[in-house]
Amino acid sequence: MSTGSAASDAEDYETCHTRTATALARNARKIACYNPNLYSDEELENDGGEGRIKHDRKASRAHQKEARQSQRNAANARERARMRVLSKAFSRLKTSLPWVPADTKLSKLDTLRLASSYISHLRQLLQDDRFESRFAHPVNLTWPFLMTGRSEDNQDISSNVRLCGATA
DNA sequence: TAGGCCATCTGGTCCT
C-alpha cells in the first residue's frame, strides 16, 4: 500500500524546502564571510610574517565554521527526511482506518487514538469469534504465517497464530 | 485574536 514514489517524495521535499526557504536563508546569512584580502603583501612584509599566521588562523576558523555549518545543514536535511517518513507513516495509518473518509482532516494524535480504538475493536471481534467457531479460523496457515505450539496447546488459536507478513 | 497543529531547526544523547 505504497502512497508514493521516489519522485513524489522528491516533490514533497521540494514543497517543504520552498516553504522553509526563508528560514534557510536566515541561517545562511549567519555564516561568516571569509575575506581573503585581510592583509596586503606590504603588511605581511613589514611584520615578518606574523600577519600571515594570523591570516591563516582566521582562515582556518572560517573553514571550521563553514564545515560545522555544512554538517548542521546535512543533519537538518536528515531530520527533515526522518520526520517526512514519520508523517507518511501517519498518513498510511490514517488511510488504513475504516470509516474515516480519505479527505478527513485528522491530527496525528487523533490518528493514534482512532487506531488504538480500532485495534481494541478488532481484538474484541476476535474474542467473540473464538467462542462461535473455535476451529474454523480463516487464517491460511502456511508460511509466512507461523503456527506456534502443539495442537493440544491451541486452546486459544488467535493467540497462537503469528502473522509474519502478507501471503503472496 | 487565541489556540491547535505542523514543519523545521537545533543541541543533546545514544548507538554503531
Next chain:
DNA sequence: AGGACCAGATGGCCTA
C-alpha cells in the same frame, strides 16, 4: 566520528 533519535523552541497557517 557520524548518524539516528529525541525533545524543546520557533514561526507559519488555519479555524472558531
